[in-house]
Amino acid sequence: MKRLLAGLSVLFVLFLTACSSTDSASGTTEDGKTEIIFWHAMGGELEASVNAIVDEYNSSQDKYTVKPVYQGSYEESLTKLNTVAGTADAPAVTQIFEAGTKQMIDSGNIQPVQKFIDEENYDTSQWEENISSYYQVDGEQYSMPFNSSTPVLAYNKDAFEEAGLDPEQAPRTYSELKEAAEKLTIKEGDKTSQYGLSILNYGWFFEELLATQGGMFVDNENGREGEATKASFNDEKGQKVFELISDMYEEGTFYNSGQNWDDMRASFQTGTMAMMLDSSAGIKGLVDNADFEVGVAYLPHPDDVDPQGVIIGGASLWMAKDIEENQQQAAWDFMKYLSTAEVQAKWHVESGYFAINPAAYEEDIVKQEWEKYPQLKVTVDQLHDTVPSTATQGALISIFPEARQQIVTGMESLYQGEDPKAALDKAAAEVDTVLEKGSRSR
Amino acid sequence: MNDARDLQPVPSQKSLPKRNLFAFLEGWLYLLPSIILFGVFVFYPMFRTIYLSFFLADQMGPFEFVGLENYQYILSSDSFQSSVKATILFVLYTVPAGILLALFLALLTNEKIKGIGIFRTLFSSTMGMSVAASSVIWMFMYNPSIGVFSRIAEWLGFPAIQWLQDPDYALLAVSLSTVWMNAGFAYLIILGGLQNIDTHLYENAKVAGVSYLYQLRRITLPMLSPTLFFIVTVSFINAFQTFGQIDILTKGGPVESTNVIVYSIYKDAFINNDVGSASAQAVILFFCVLLLTALQFKLGERKVHYQ
Numbered sequence: 001m002k003r004l005l006a007g008l009s010v011l012f013v014l015f016l017t018a019c020s021s022t023d024s025a026s027g028t029t030e031d032g033k034t035e036i037i038f039w040h041a042m043g044g045e046l047e048a049s050v051n052a053i054v055d056e057y058n059s060s061q062d063k064y065t066v067k068p069v070y071q072g073s074y075e076e077s078l079t080k081l082n083t084v085a086g087t088a089d090a091p092a093v094t095q096i097f098e099a100g101t102k103q104m105i106d107s108g109n110i111q112p113v114q115k116f117i118d119e120e121n122y123d124t125s126q127w128e129e130n131i132s133s134y135y136q137v138d139g140e141q142y143s144m145p146f147n148s149s150t151p152v153l154a155y156n157k158d159a160f161e162e163a164g165l166d167p168e169q170a171p172r173t174y175s176e177l178k179e180a181a182e183k184l185t186i187k188e189g190d191k192t193s194q195y196g197l198s199i200l201n202y203g204w205f206f207e208e209l210l211a212t213q214g215g216m217f218v219d220n221e222n223g224r225e226g227e228a229t230k231a232s233f234n235d236e237k238g239q240k241v242f243e244l245i246s247d248m249y250e251e252g253t254f255y256n257s258g259q260n261w262d263d264m265r266a267s268f269q270t271g272t273m274a275m276m277l278d279s280s281a282g283i284k285g286l287v288d289n290a291d292f293e294v295g296v297a298y299l300p301h302p303d304d305v306d307p308q309g310v311i312i313g314g315a316s317l318w319m320a321k322d323i324e325e326n327q328q329q330a331a332w333d334f335m336k337y338l339s340t341a342e343v344q345a346k347w348h349v350e351s352g353y354f355a356i357n358p359a360a361y362e363e364d365i366v367k368q369e370w371e372k373y374p375q376l377k378v379t380v381d382q383l384h385d386t387v388p389s390t391a392t393q394g395a396l397i398s399i400f401p402e403a404r405q406q407i408v409t410g411m412e413s414l415y416q417g418e419d420p421k422a423a424l425d426k427a428a429a430e431v432d433t434v435l436e437k438g439s440r441s442r
Numbered sequence: 443m444n445d446a447r448d449l450q451p452v453p454s455q456k457s458l459p460k461r462n463l464f465a466f467l468e469g470w471l472y473l474l475p476s477i478i479l480f481g482v483f484v485f486y487p488m489f490r491t492i493y494l495s496f497f498l499a500d501q502m503g504p505f506e507f508v509g510l511e512n513y514q515y516i517l518s519s520d521s522f523q524s525s526v527k528a529t530i531l532f533v534l535y536t537v538p539a540g541i542l543l544a545l546f547l548a549l550l551t552n553e554k555i556k557g558i559g560i561f562r563t564l565f566s567s568t569m570g571m572s573v574a575a576s577s578v579i580w581m582f583m584y585n586p587s588i589g590v591f592s593r594i595a596e597w598l599g600f601p602a603i604q605w606l607q608d609p610d611y612a613l614l615a616v617s618l619s620t621v622w623m624n625a626g627f628a629y630l631i632i633l634g635g636l637q638n639i640d641t642h643l644y645e646n647a648k649v650a651g652v653s654y655l656y657q658l659r660r661i662t663l664p665m666l667s668p669t670l671f672f673i674v675t676v677s678f679i680n681a682f683q684t685f686g687q688i689d690i691l692t693k694g695g696p697v698e699s700t701n702v703i704v705y706s707i708y709k710d711a712f713i714n715n716d717v718g719s720a721s722a723q724a725v726i727l728f729f730c731v732l733l734l735t736a737l738q739f740k741l742g743e744r745k746v747h748y749q
Contacts, residue, residue, distance in 0.1 A: 075712075075713055079501070079712045079713070082500075082501040082502070082715070083501055085502075086502070103715070190601065191601055191602075201695070201696070256604065256607050257607070258604070258606060258607040258695075258696070259692075259693055259695055259696075263585060263587075266585070266587055266588060267586070267587045270587045270588060272586075272587050398715075399714070401713045401714060401715075402713070402714040402716075405709070405713075405714075408695065409695070409697055409698055412609070412695055412696040412697040413697050415607075415608075415696075416609060416697060430521075434714070437498075437515075437716070440498055440506065
């Protein structure tokens with residue numbers, strides 16, 4: 001017993017010392033290379049592609065070494081970063097999702113990449129403008145776009161044919177969408193074996209459906225002309241989105257697929273619904289896994305508006321501020337490597353995310369892939385057709401995660417028979433409170 | 443109630459002050475490791491939480507003293523009220539059902555029959571499963587398209603229920619999986635208690651020729667009461683602190699119907715970056731659990747029969 005106790009206390013002391021001496025996150029390796037840490041949120045197959053790209057970078061030059069570390073979902077990695085940001089343990093490069101943009105800028109712990117762009121006269125016009133503008137505030141480029149996606153309408157072509165619809169002609173307006181959904185819905189007695197449409201209960205889809213009408217999520221031009229103070233998504237445009245969901249749900253043509261992406265895709269693949277909104281980054285997996293033909297089309301819009309296009313989703317790479325100069329140089333060099341046409345082409349093909357560098361679309365591997373998956377091209381075209389404006393640039397608020405939860409709660413209450421306007425107003429009121437509270441942050 | 447304790451001699455305070463001081467210090471020395479551990483991992487975080495609840499704070503720390511504003515904000519918000527409701531319902535759904543189920547299984551397997559070990563292993567096996575793994579299994583079972591529950595409903599001719607997407611059922615669904623997850627632990631403890639009961643009592647009962655139910659009421663339950671009291675208290679505290687299955691199965695939705703207080707704390711602190719509000723909720727939860735446990739000891743322990 002005494003021995004055991006002694007052993008345990010030795011272990012405890014060891015544990016304490018281990019805690020205090022975690023080696024600093026970045027440093028210099030023995031062979032004189034500068035080593036930096038790269039936090040990312042790409043799990044599963046995507047992690048393998050990220051690791052392959054980083055390996056290629058490490059062997060392509062002999063000055064820097066990049067160590068990729070998977071940090072869980074976007075939300076989780078942002079949370080983890082918040083606890084180390086501003087210390088010497090902060091990773092030199094971190095991948096942060098679009099909704100975390102304002103939080104990162106406000107944190108004061110990041111180095112805008114504009115500094116390096118200016119120093120080198122780096123040509124940013126080679127980037128996709130619609131993508132880089134999301135991460136631009138007051139003309140300053142804060143972060144380096146990396147993986148970008150947009151929402152699309154995915155549909156089951158076989159089901160379209162069975163319902164007597166033209167599988168090459170996907171619905172574009174809300175009334176076309178409702179009509180198609182009605183034809184696609186198959187009822188057996190009081191049971192529905194196939195629904196028309198499903199939209200994931202996820203705030204991002206609402207933001208997109210709003211932006212394509214030119215609608216603003218918050219005031220002050222989506223928070224890009226000044227600090228946002230009030231929610232503005234509960235206007236006529238926002239109501240149209242909620243009314244669409246509410247109407248279709250009441251008619252029995254809309255399927256509530258919850259909050260989980262995988263559940264929604266599983267339901268689509270098993271034929272529970274014939275149409276759904278999905279991220280362009282999920283299209284390739286969908287085409288591979290479905291035993292029917294998958295069609296991809298632009299995001300639908302109300303009948304009387306000109307579609308404005310879409311906001312980009314996805315993530316960008318941020319550089320830490322309080323790290324050594326040579327590490328920042330390493331980070332910048334790595335970022336530049338990632339945005340080359342070659343790497344972007346590979347990334348686009350493997351992940352289904354957009355190439356942030358349009359020159360990538362001229363690379364052979366992309367052309368071959370597009371022949372195999374013509375659906376991928378639709379998602380790229382939709383981005384190119386987007387009209388740049390503060391609506392399609394997306395909202396810039398630090399309380400995005402919470403705002404999204406409020407939208408989700410609003411969407412869910414629609415299935416309980418809540419009035420669309422009331423549900424939106426409630427969400428807007430909550431967001432107003434949080435915005436007010438958020439404005440008092442440091 | 444505790445005659446044995448009262449009879450123990452009380453050491454006199456006046457005799458040998460020097461030795462007393464030494465014994466006092468020695469005692470502290472023995473306690474030191476656990477005091478350090480508790481201090482670092484329990485007491486410091488607790489006082490820090492109370493401190494933070496009076497500030498506007500994010501994950502970097504506090505930045506503005508606001509007094510009781512966090513508490514006012516929480517107590518007046520609809521969201522917190524629905525959290526309180528969800529928490530109370532969750533506790534009511536899981537604690538009695540879980541303990542009754544475990545008691546029933548333990549009584550069944552308290553017999554000496556050939557092969558009983560297999561059943562004992564089966565019934566306690568959920569103890570060896572992590573919350574995350576079990577939640578994922580239940581998530582598949584609840585899935586409306588491919589889950590076993592909708593298959594059964596289909597087979598019986600009922601419409602398939604979206605267990606986790608329907609606010610009327612989501613909390614029940616999470617509770618059901620929680621009862622299953624916790625049953626193993628409660629079962630093991632109760633079985634241990636049953637095995638500890640003196641067999642002479644049962645032999646006497648047999649001689650007296652009393653019925654099984656009478657025996658259960660007059661011998662088994664009273665003798666088991668310390669164990670039951672322990673498991674009730676621990677189950678209550680566990681139920682109030684449930685997090686894993688909610689995070690995996692519903693993320694607090696739909697329409698906040700499963701947004702129990704602990705999950706709401708997590709969301710505020712780690713997603714909404716509002717540590718002040720999260721701390722205030724944690725403090726409120728702490729005092730509620732403290733009060734409830736104190737009440738249990740005051741009221742419940744009277745009925746407990748210590749041998």
